[in-house]
Amino acid sequence: MSAAAHGHHDLGFFKKYMFSTDHKVIGMQYLITGIIMAFLGGYLAVKFRSQLAFPELALLSGSEYNSSVTMHGLIMVFWVAMPILVAAFGNFLIPTMIGCDDMAYPTLNMISYWLFLVSAFVAIASLLIGGYGGAWTLYPPLSANMAEASGGGAYVIGKVPGLFSGGSLIITAVALEIIAFLIGGLNFLVTTINMRAPGMSIWDLPFVVWMIDLAVVVFMFSVGPLVAGAIMLLFDRTLGTGFFDPNRGGDPILFQHLFWFFGHPEVYVVLFPSMGFVGEAITTFSRKPLFGFKKVIWAAIVASILSFIVWAHHQFIAGIDPHAAVFFTIFTVLISVPFAAMMFSFIATLWKGSIELTSAMLWALGFIITFLFGGVTGIYLGTLTSDVVFHDTYFVVAHFHYTFVPITIFGGMTAIYFWFPKFVGKNFSEFWGKVHFWISFISFNAIFLPMFIPGTAGQHRRIAGYTEATFPAMAVEPYATIRIISTVAFWVLFIAQVIWIIHMIVKFYTGEKAVKNPWKANTLEWTCDSPPPHGNFATYPTVYRGPYEYSVPSRDSDYWPQDEKG
Amino acid sequence: MSSEARTMTFSEVPKGRLIIWLVVAGEMVIFGGGIVAYLLYRLNHIEIFDYLARFTSTWMGALNTVVLLTSSFFIVKAHDYAARKELKKMRNAMFVTIGLGGVFLVVKTIEWVPKIKAGLGLNDGSAFWGKVSAAPGHTFWLSYFFLTGMHGAHVILGMITIFIVWLSVRKGQNLHRVEMAGIYWHFVDLVWIFLFPLFYLSR
Amino acid sequence: MRLMGKFLAVFTLMLLAVSGYSGLFFLDNISSYGQAIDNLIILVTLIVMPAFVICVSLIVYFVIRYKRREGAEKALYETGGHGSKLAKKILIIDGIVLALDIVILFVAIPTWMEMEVKKVPTQGVVDVRVTARQFDFDFHYAPGPDGKWFTKDDVKITGELRIPVDKKVVLHMTSFDVIHDFWAKNLRLKQDIVPGRTISRWFQVNKSLIEKIHGFKATDWDTKVNVRDVISNGNVMTSILADDIHNAKTEKDKKEAKEDLKDAKEELEKVYKKNLLGKRLFEIACAEICGSGHYKMNAWLVVEKQDAFDQWLKKKVAVNAKKYEVVAHHSSQGKSISFPIK
Numbered sequence A: 001m002s003a004a005a006h007g008h009h010d011l012g013f014f015k016k017y018m019f020s021t022d023h024k025v026i027g028m029q030y031l032i033t034g035i036i037m038a039f040l041g042g043y044l045a046v047k048f049r050s051q052l053a054f055p056e057l058a059l060l061s062g063s064e065y066n067s068s069v070t071m072h073g074l075i076m077v078f079w080v081a082m083p084i085l086v087a088a089f090g091n092f093l094i095p096t097m098i099g100c101d102d103m104a105y106p107t108l109n110m111i112s113y114w115l116f117l118v119s120a121f122v123a124i125a126s127l128l129i130g131g132y133g134g135a136w137t138l139y140p141p142l143s144a145n146m147a148e149a150s151g152g153g154a155y156v157i158g159k160v161p162g163l164f165s166g167g168s169l170i171i172t173a174v175a176l177e178i179i180a181f182l183i184g185g186l187n188f189l190v191t192t193i194n195m196r197a198p199g200m201s202i203w204d205l206p207f208v209v210w211m212i213d214l215a216v217v218v219f220m221f222s223v224g225p226l227v228a229g230a231i232m233l234l235f236d237r238t239l240g241t242g243f244f245d246p247n248r249g250g251d252p253i254l255f256q257h258l259f260w261f262f263g264h265p266e267v268y269v270v271l272f273p274s275m276g277f278v279g280e281a282i283t284t285f286s287r288k289p290l291f292g293f294k295k296v297i298w299a300a301i302v303a304s305i306l307s308f309i310v311w312a313h314h315q316f317i318a319g320i321d322p323h324a325a326v327f328f329t330i331f332t333v334l335i336s337v338p339f340a341a342m343m344f345s346f347i348a349t350l351w352k353g354s355i356e357l358t359s360a361m362l363w364a365l366g367f368i369i370t371f372l373f374g375g376v377t378g379i380y381l382g383t384l385t386s387d388v389v390f391h392d393t394y395f396v397v398a399h400f401h402y403t404f405v406p407i408t409i410f411g412g413m414t415a416i417y418f419w420f421p422k423f424v425g426k427n428f429s430e431f432w433g434k435v436h437f438w439i440s441f442i443s444f445n446a447i448f449l450p451m452f453i454p455g456t457a458g459q460h461r462r463i464a465g466y467t468e469a470t471f472p473a474m475a476v477e478p479y480a481t482i483r484i485i486s487t488v489a490f491w492v493l494f495i496a497q498v499i500w501i502i503h504m505i506v507k508f509y510t511g512e513k514a515v516k517n518p519w520k521a522n523t524l525e526w527t528c529d530s531p532p533p534h535g536n537f538a539t540y541p542t543v544y545r546g547p548y549e550y551s552v553p554s555r556d557s558d559y560w561p562q563d564e565k566g
Numbered sequence B: 001m002s003s004e005a006r007t008m009t010f011s012e013v014p015k016g017r018l019i020i021w022l023v024v025a026g027e028m029v030i031f032g033g034g035i036v037a038y039l040l041y042r043l044n045h046i047e048i049f050d051y052l053a054r055f056t057s058t059w060m061g062a063l064n065t066v067v068l069l070t071s072s073f074f075i076v077k078a079h080d081y082a083a084r085k086e087l088k089k090m091r092n093a094m095f096v097t098i099g100l101g102g103v104f105l106v107v108k109t110i111e112w113v114p115k116i117k118a119g120l121g122l123n124d125g126s127a128f129w130g131k132v133s134a135a136p137g138h139t140f141w142l143s144y145f146f147l148t149g150m151h152g153a154h155v156i157l158g159m160i161t162i163f164i165v166w167l168s169v170r171k172g173q174n175l176h177r178v179e180m181a182g183i184y185w186h187f188v189d190l191v192w193i194f195l196f197p198l199f200y201l202s203r
Numbered sequence C: 001m002r003l004m005g006k007f008l009a010v011f012t013l014m015l016l017a018v019s020g021y022s023g024l025f026f027l028d029n030i031s032s033y034g035q036a037i038d039n040l041i042i043l044v045t046l047i048v049m050p051a052f053v054i055c056v057s058l059i060v061y062f063v064i065r066y067k068r069r070e071g072a073e074k075a076l077y078e079t080g081g082h083g084s085k086l087a088k089k090i091l092i093i094d095g096i097v098l099a100l101d102i103v104i105l106f107v108a109i110p111t112w113m114e115m116e117v118k119k120v121p122t123q124g125v126v127d128v129r130v131t132a133r134q135f136d137f138d139f140h141y142a143p144g145p146d147g148k149w150f151t152k153d154d155v156k157i158t159g160e161l162r163i164p165v166d167k168k169v170v171l172h173m174t175s176f177d178v179i180h181d182f183w184a185k186n187l188r189l190k191q192d193i194v195p196g197r198t199i200s201r202w203f204q205v206n207k208s209l210i211e212k213i214h215g216f217k218a219t220d221w222d223t224k225v226n227v228r229d230v231i232s233n234g235n236v237m238t239s240i241l242a243d244d245i246h247n248a249k250t251e252k253d254k255k256e257a258k259e260d261l262k263d264a265k266e267e268l269e270k271v272y273k274k275n276l277l278g279k280r281l282f283e284i285a286c287a288e289i290c291g292s293g294h295y296k297m298n299a300w301l302v303v304e305k306q307d308a309f310d311q312w313l314k315k316k317v318a319v320n321a322k323k324y325e326v327v328a329h330h331s332s333q334g335k336s337i338s339f340p341i342k
Ligand SMILES: [Cu+2]
Pocket: A263, A264, A310, A311, A313, A314
């Protein structure tokens, strides 16, 4: 029986594009929502970076500045990285790569997106009434108890801000978003476990499917405490319960544990899918098998396990037991070993390859280089005593943007350029893809590389302006100029993304139709039409081999699709 | 609109059972967060927590334990009847389960009302339990309301689930769903088994 | 051999760059354990930066060397599975990564033990209670004749931590409202200040380190550092900056406000020079976001010779005994925190 046979009813616009249960439509919904939120988060960054570089202009007040940086962080992590990397591409790739027609629970999939969309609207509502200004980490007591409900004002004991305040709304939004992803994630796992094409063992699963599922598992087992913590915090804010109020026996540091128990694994939740995209692009454009495929996956599993016992490296100076800090630093530094192994495998995949520098490949290589730098600067922060100096300085800001921007922008763009012909069905312009890459790569480094310098000097974070009156050591040169360089470079990066979105929209309407398998890749999604119809496959495939049989010596062709007999 | 791919079971575990176990695993971590918070509070004020545990009603807690265990027995029965296609008995067993969930909630309410009236969890609550150093004990009541409240919400959720399943299976279709509802109900039961000693038995 | 020589040359260059880097961008260290931290940072740099450069060079080299060309041979079929020579080599490199990790830990942990784990000294030290509140630090000395806390002869000052050189200082930190963070950049001391707990940390400023600061003259010890001067001038400037420019309605007002700002800056620079900024006067910042005024929450660290410090304290005792009424506020956990009644 063919999937196409039942695929083509005339569904109305609402059924087809709004309340669709088709995994590709839902993926596209996630992707577009994520991109819109990315521009919103970027706009906030334009605001506060301009204030920071030119404090004399007094563009933002102290609390407006706080609220901009906080909302920027929350939006970028929860409403950009998560939906684009995990949800959008999870939805696109999992069913097509394992050779089935849709998710195991299509309706649940749709509910997951709509819950996510509601959470995004709640987040925007929070932003519209002033947002929350106590940092994306939401530390109480500041977050639990405020007189000025919005922008992070003064703390007044016993006075709670109520539900309709920037802070309460954003906490609610985060909780909703988490639930949406839990529902979506469960679906991913069940689909991968149960609905693979005949013959597809777990080691025939493409790398990216492994990584997305691993991300979901890590998310599922780390987010629970934060859900509990968010509910407790919401009660503190609305009912005045005092879970985190030290004057009534509560403990503010408890929240930090609940938050970071999730917060560290969360990095891997977004990192793993991104590494998956990069791995796919690198093998395809080097025409080589992914080097040490099984070992890379085992390394990722080891790293995920370790990620559950390193969270307190965010709290070395927060007042935790200094003996415990030693325990956490050891595991934190050790986590570099599996990640080094994964990175070496990527590099080894390039060795003696037949490398083609397409746009997707450029973004993938850009990911490896920038993320490596993020990784090595992480060593400074995972090590006890140097963290004392760097904690809450611009060193940290530069470091985690050297991880999060590669993950979200470089990894995300790898995926978008790689699968654009498949899921949009149109060809894009390699020229503009490369222009986009080079402007982004250079401007990104120009933002964050100089930032390590004030960071080393101890320039601390979340300050609306380093004036001669308050922090004279930071108001002098070269730091003032460095802040201006970063800001100008950020404007360039922002404009480059505008060029990109225009390019994508133009190609969506005018691009020539893409062929089935433009990159000559092995995995199953390339055997569908571009874009895949409802139901994906004309005939369901059977899998005969692993996903990375490139340049097999006995064959003329340098690729060998998974579903090709023989 | 099903297709061969949609009904494929590669792992030979039905997808319903798979997803319900995953839901349970995720929920356990959420409760884990709450329980760890309770344990950390308790670690700081062991004596006060032990003292305050006397003010919870052990017999009501025990009664509720019995009620939930009995309800679990009935949902197992419902599963049995479903396997044997004895629809009437199955429906009755499911209703008894829902009813026992209701009993649980009634007992819980009787237990909660005076405590809420005394303002425990919001003020120092000394009107209710006398004058021991007030502040640290606050977190005992907070965790008590938070964890038992969250559990209560899951009881309600479980009851709704069973009711929805009841609607879809009463005519004899989708009988495997009884098992899913049962797994979830067992989980709700299990959480209570954890909470009971924490709040009612310590000391 | 030639490759080796090239490699060594690059490596030496990098060493130089790194030491230059640290010299350029660290603020002068003045605390007894700060040098160990700076050294660790340099060590980590020496380990990770070459590793990073090697990886990137490999990537760039491979991309150029193995670029796809017309008629070029097929890529190598190498899965990296069992029996792969390259896989074995990578395993060895992983081992090296592990070994370097262990080296870093071995250097870092002893310093940590010294700074944080070792019992805070109690004998022959200067005890200071630090109370953070939105958006100031209060410092509280108990030096009076009775030597006890919370008596009338205590000294409390806002925004100024004055300490003697070559002597251990113990800070007992607590917060009145939300979480703050005590960040003394030149001391390499950073500690969150958490309401409901008192966290004690120690440090010692070494005379030799102060005198090593660029441009420090021996006579600078005798200059009086006046923090009130700094604060009042700073306040004037902050108000001009924040309000006047923001509220200026006409271009003319705006221009005037900007000119005021320029004057204030010059004035402040003079005051700083007089007060030996960066030599005996150092900035302390709140490094943990604490509300709308976090961006201006700071304090000043003043280093004095022992006798000058004693004199200063004596004078303060006389003044403050009248000025402040001290309230011992017992927090829920029986630990006392205190705050000035204005
Ligand atoms: Cu972390």
